[in-house]
Amino acid sequence: MATGWVCHELYFWHDTGHYASVFPASLTVEPGVHAENPQTKRRLRNLVEVSGLLDHLTLIRPRAATEDELARFHTRAHIARIKAGSAKIKGDDEGMTPYGQGSYEIACLSAGGTIAALDAVIGGKVANAYALVRPPGHHALADQGMGFCLFGNVAVAIMHARAVHGIGRVATVDWDVHHGNGTQAAFYDEPEVLTISLHQDLLFPPDSGRISEQGSGAGEGANINIPLPAGSGVGAYRAAFERVVIPALRKFRPDLIVVPSGFDASGADPLGRMMMTSDGYRQLTRMLMDAAAELCGGRIVFSHEGGYSEMHAPYCGLAVLETLTGRRTGVTDPWQEPMMAWAGHELLPHQEAVIGQAAELVGRIR
Ligand code: 3YP
Ligand code: ZN
Numbered sequence: 124m125a126t127g128w129v130c131h132e133l134y135f136w137h138d139t140g141h142y143a144s145v146f147p148a149s150l151t152v153e154p155g156v157h158a159e160n161p162q163t164k165r166r167l168r169n170l171v172e173v174s175g176l177l178d179h180l181t182l183i184r185p186r187a188a189t190e191d192e193l194a195r196f197h198t199r200a201h202i203a204r205i206k207a208g209s210a211k212i213k214g215d216d217e218g219m220t221p222y223g224q225g226s227y228e229i230a231c232l233s234a235g236g237t238i239a240a241l242d243a244v245i246g247g248k249v250a251n252a253y254a255l256v257r258p259p260g261h262h263a264l265a266d267q268g269m270g271f272c273l274f275g276n277v278a279v280a281i282m283h284a285r286a287v288h289g290i291g292r293v294a295t296v297d298w299d300v301h302h303g304n305g306t307q308a309a310f311y312d313e314p315e316v317l318t319i320s321l322h323q324d325l326l327f328p329p330d331s332g333r334i335s336e337q338g339s340g341a342g343e344g345a346n347i348n349i350p351l352p353a354g355s356g357v358g359a360y361r362a363a364f365e366r367v368v369i370p371a372l373r374k375f376r377p378d379l380i381v382v383p384s385g386f387d388a389s390g391a392d393p394l395g396r397m398m399m400t401s402d403g404y405r406q407l408t409r410m411l412m413d414a415a416a417e418l419c420g421g422r423i424v425f426s427h428e429g430g431y432s433e434m435h436a437p438y439c440g441l442a443v444l445e446t447l448t449g450r451r452t453g454v455t456d457p458w459q460e461p462m463m464a465w466a467g468h469e470l471l472p473h474q475e476a477v478i479g480q481a482a483e484l485v486g487r488i489r
Pocket of ligand 1: 219261270271299327387430
């Protein structure tokens, strides 16, 4: 069965304005581009086409999430505020989330594209799916945009799947370099949704993503944070998967796995300080697919989050898509060899210590 692919030109029209990285242009900050500009994701889409892989993907048409669908997670006030702000020339939600004309509609299409990907996998139309959506979603809170995210795409899609399809248990594995705080918050007291986030320790949001955040009430034990030290490479990520993520999935036994998929743990990313390679993402994808095959009929959906290396992130995305489809395109990532020649890809003791602490949480999953 095929791999589903969600993309839409409008995702690239979400306008984050004139910034220099995340800093507003001013008389002393020359206007440039915002870190979360269309280019990285557009280049991934283009590489998928040029590699020939696009011909082997099943296109899934995104639709706009409705206000009621957003409201499963978000407050009506938050939805109305983004809608009003996006009708003006320029909006800026609290928490570093600039947006422009039409961004409300595009953000609805981003959440709705993730919904469409889950629907296609749950409905058996495709084996697995990748939604290349924009704006991203994993930082958005119920009542507030944050960190380039307006609506919680993955949270909204999981709530839809559970409400409409009666899907019971869902696990998320967020490998974006930043903490998936919004997805965590959405299900913090929900025992049937296991949220796992691997991220660079204390990068963003501030003071967020500690191992001690483990869920509350009935959801106690159903949130796992793996805050890896800056500088972690492929060995640390592999060990975190082997010792924490995969055992946690086995213990939890999900009916569906969803991956908030950012490529900002890339060794070339300007906002992260990790050393992941495209082949590293290939290996992690393989491990997740094997777990999905063992536990939930192979059902796994990826929804795009961050990743800001225009030049490297597209190869990371292609590696994931090649793995999902079981096809090699013959494209070689020019970064792969030089990046693997950097020191520090093996698992180091200070990384192992964190992974060991996180591994102790697996036993507490119900
Ligand atoms: C938000 C403001 C500074 C860092 C930035 C992180 C956005 C992101 O890629 N989240 O996954
Ligand atoms: Zn990120």
